[in-house]
Amino acid sequence: MSMAAKQELPFKLNDPDLFHSESFVHGKWVKSKSGKFFEVVDPGTGKTWAECPTNDASDVDEAVKSCHECFEGYRKISPRTRAQMLFKWDSLIREHREDLATLLVYETGKPRAEAYGELDYSTGFTWWFAGEAERIQGTVFTPSAPDRRVFTIKQPLGVAAALVPWNFPIAMVLRKAGAALAAGCTMVVKPSPETPITCLALAYLADKAGFPKGALNVLTTDLEKTPDLSEALCRHPLIKKVTFTGSTRVGKLVAKLCSDGLKKCTLELGGNCPFLIFDDANIDQAMDQLFALKWRHAGQACVTANRVYVQSGIFNKFLDRWNAKSKKLVVGHGADKTTTMGPVTTPRGVEKALSLVEDAKAKGAKVLMGGNKISNNNGYFFEPTVITGITQEMDVAKEEIFAPICTFIQFDSEQEAVKAANDTSMGLASYCFTKNVDRIWRLFENLEAGMIGLNTGNSSAAESPFGGMKESGYGKESGKDVAVSEYMVTKTGTLTVEGLV
Numbered sequence: 176m177s178m179a180a181k182q183e184l185p186f187k188l189n190d191p192d193l194f195h196s197e198s199f200v201h202g203k204w205v206k207s208k209s210g211k212f213f214e215v216v217d218p219g220t221g222k223t224w225a226e227c228p229t230n231d232a233s234d235v236d237e238a239v240k241s242c243h244e245c246f247e248g249y250r251k252i253s254p255r256t257r258a259q260m261l262f263k264w265d266s267l268i269r270e271h272r273e274d275l276a277t278l279l280v281y282e283t284g285k286p287r288a289e290a291y292g293e294l295d296y297s298t299g300f301t302w303w304f305a306g307e308a309e310r311i312q313g314t315v316f317t318p319s320a321p322d323r324r325v326f327t328i329k330q331p332l333g334v335a336a337a338l339v340p341w342n343f344p345i346a347m348v349l350r351k352a353g354a355a356l357a358a359g360c361t362m363v364v365k366p367s368p369e370t371p372i373t374c375l376a377l378a379y380l381a382d383k384a385g386f387p388k389g390a391l392n393v394l395t396t397d398l399e400k401t402p403d404l405s406e407a408l409c410r411h412p413l414i415k416k417v418t419f420t421g422s423t424r425v426g427k428l429v430a431k432l433c434s435d436g437l438k439k440c441t442l443e444l445g446g447n448c449p450f451l452i453f454d455d456a457n458i459d460q461a462m463d464q465l466f467a468l469k470w471r472h473a474g475q476a477c478v479t480a481n482r483v484y485v486q487s488g489i490f491n492k493f494l495d496r497w498n499a500k501s502k503k504l505v506v507g508h509g510a511d512k513t514t515t516m517g518p519v520t521t522p523r524g525v526e527k528a529l530s531l532v533e534d535a536k537a538k539g540a541k542v543l544m545g546g547n548k549i550s551n552n553n554g555y556f557f558e559p560t561v562i563t564g565i566t567q568e569m570d571v572a573k574e575e576i577f578a579p580i581c582t583f584i585q586f587d588s589e590q591e592a593v594k595a596a597n598d599t600s601m602g603l604a605s606y607c608f609t610k611n612v613d614r615i616w617r618l619f620e621n622l623e624a625g626m627i628g629l630n631t632g633n634s635s636a637a638e639s640p641f642g643g644m645k646e647s648g649y650g651k652e653s654g655k656d657v658a659v660s661e662y663m664v665t666k667t668g669t670l671t672v673e674g675l676v
């Protein structure tokens with residue numbers, strides 16, 4: 176039993192065995208070589224409730240070799256058996272929905288209703304990739320040379336490393352590990368320092384589901400050792416694929432490290448997503464979808480709306496209704512049933528939000544609502560904030576906000592709105608609301624983003640390819656064929672057949 180397991184948790188779990196705080200390598204709960212631990216903090220109170228091993232580069236080799244040893248056998252297991260293990264994992268995660276929601280609330284700060292939302296989204300991945308495992312297929316065709324036949328097969332790449340963010344810690348692990356395990360790869364996961372416990376709970380359930388030892392190893396670490404540990408994973412010769420979700424700044428570092436070993440990588444990076452609402456939109460529809468998208472997890476989603484462009488005919492009306500609705504948000508601890516918006520997950524998040532508001536104000540923006548830190552029980556709370564008078568020079572327009580700050584910008588024409596929406600280095604998602612079908616299609620083609628919501632807010636789903644363009648990264652996670660292919664190599668066979676011609 177780890178140090179933290181002996182401590183009293185601030186909540187009760189129906190299945191206390193789900194709680195693990197040591198790293199998971201080759202089927203065992205292990206400490207780091209340094210013997211050091213870091214603290215896991217409840218963002219709603221600022222209190223420590225668990226401690227996990229601080230792994231560093233010296234812990235990487237053992238975890239990767241374990242995955243590699245496992246891979247040698249796992250790659251030969253039939254796709255149906257892999258699918259069955261994924262289904263079993265899926266069932267166990269569903270059975271532990273209540274407990275996993277509790278862990279999510281205390282790690283991320285999100286309200287319980289949102290934790291359930293994340294779990295339902297997450298099990299979409301285990302379910303989907305269980306199906307995908309059996310549908311990996313090659314091709315066969317007759318080439319130009321008439322005495323030959325060409326065929327392709329897909330083979331798993333080997334050991335993958337996943338560097339996972341804290342905002343949707345269960346969904347992001349399952350989106351990555353689900354695809355890898357379906358493909359026949361094994362994986363070392365490095366969860367964020369803020370959210371290691373949910374990841375360890377998933378590893379515990381994967382073990383119970385029958386995945387062999389080393390199929391899914393987890394190395395925890397703190398903020399300070401994250402670069403060291405991540406670099407060692409990216410550079411390890413047995414790691415053949417790296418998947419990272421996080422900031423564009425770090426994504427570029429990961430890409431550089433992977434390029435040294437010519438390793439395949441998937442990068443799901445920052446968003447600065449525009450949300451366009453035209454005069455002819457269904458205002459209720461746009462309002463509800465924006466509300467759910469923008470305030471979800473206190474604005475801490477990569478696909479959230481960063482800049483909301485509203486056409487001049489409805490600008491004032493929309494803004495008044497938005498402010499009235501947003502004033503009803505109840506900010507509090509995620510475990511409190513009345514809470515509709517939790518804290519931000521890190522103290523850095525509060526500081527960043529404050530600096531964005533200060534920068535915008537100094538450059539002439541108007542804060543219509545909020546804009547301040549909330550002193551509540553030592554948690555990391557920030558007021559739901561609404562700002563107008565935004566210009567492209569402001570940090571809040573240029574950077575990914577990742578806080579409960581909603582900015583509104585007025586526009587007149589479609590052309591002007593598209594130009595402004597695309598005026599960013601990023602291209603993760605864009606959203607538009609209009610009842611003009613021609614415009615819908617034009618916007619779908621003209622907005623520069625990997626995912627476009629058409630009269631739709633959040634559209635993330637296991638069956639839909641997820642990924643951005645420009646500096647929001649490359650590669651697809653989720654969706655048919657594409658996500659699993661990220662973990663596979665296509666091998667081409669050419670056979671000369673005597674007597675055919």
Ligand SMILES: O=CCCC(=O)O
Binds near residue numbers: 342343475476478635
């Ligand atoms: O924040 C990144 C992931 C959000 C999503 O999968 O919808």
